[in-house]
Amino acid sequence: MEKEKLEQKLTFDDQVIEKIAGITANQVPGIISLDGNMFSEFTDKLTQGTDKTKGIEAEVGEKQVAIKMDATIEYGKSAETIFEEVSSRVQKALREMTGLNLVKFEMHINDVKTKEELQQDNK
């Protein structure tokens, strides 16, 4: 008797990809914070800063993924180096965890701050 072939499909919600990218990017030295729009900043205040998808927008296909990220970087670090590092780490994390290939990564730097400035902002 022939074994019945099982139809399998693994898909990911956009938020899952955004969360992976967010957690990974936050670990990169030079990334001070990921910043969202006014709505996500408000949500972040309500959820006491636990929103890991803040400032990240993912477009997920079956095999590939594109990510846009809004970030504040640390003063004194090279923006290009931070971008390359975030891009490669996010690509590696997505491939390992989801098997998806990061084909497009856009980073938008909307501020440059020192760590002291960030601490003052968070007080």
Add this chain to the structure above:
Amino acid sequence: MLRQGQERRDVMKAWIKWSVCFGMFLQAALGGIVIAWWFFPQASIFQNIFAYLLTDFGQKVILGLGIYLVVLAVLWLSWTISRPTTQGSMTIHRDHASKVQIDQKAVENNVRLTLGKYDLFNIEVKVKLLSNRKQADVVVVATLSQTTDPTVLESQITQTVRRDLKEMLNIELRRLNLKLKPYHYDQKVTIV
């Protein structure tokens, strides 16, 4: 040196502005005359104008005006096309489909933090991003906190800002305009 360059640019800008104003005035005057002629074709003033324009000198005036307007239009178009595009954000690095963009505010903050090590306070920075050239024009207004030689300080600041913008953000400094004011004892101080 920087001040002389700035003055030359200001004179150039004034020259362009007045030429364009004159060209626009001529166009408006010609348009007004044509409209008035359409409403009052029999008016004696128009008969006189047409009679004058039909003379040899009148024909040369028409030709001269035409050449002036064409030259002005060509100059204006070339200046508009060739001048750098300024935007609120700029792409500083590309790698195939991926790219990194930076906001004007981020560049301003970067320059402000760079200037923090100098004897300056109440630092205000304005940056114009020339996105199609990957360059920036920077204007710094600040108050001197010490009796430092402004010429030496200007040269040091220009070098530091140029180096930091290139190394940190991959942006070339095209022009730095530094306006330093002496400190007055009752002035409020903002710390970077």
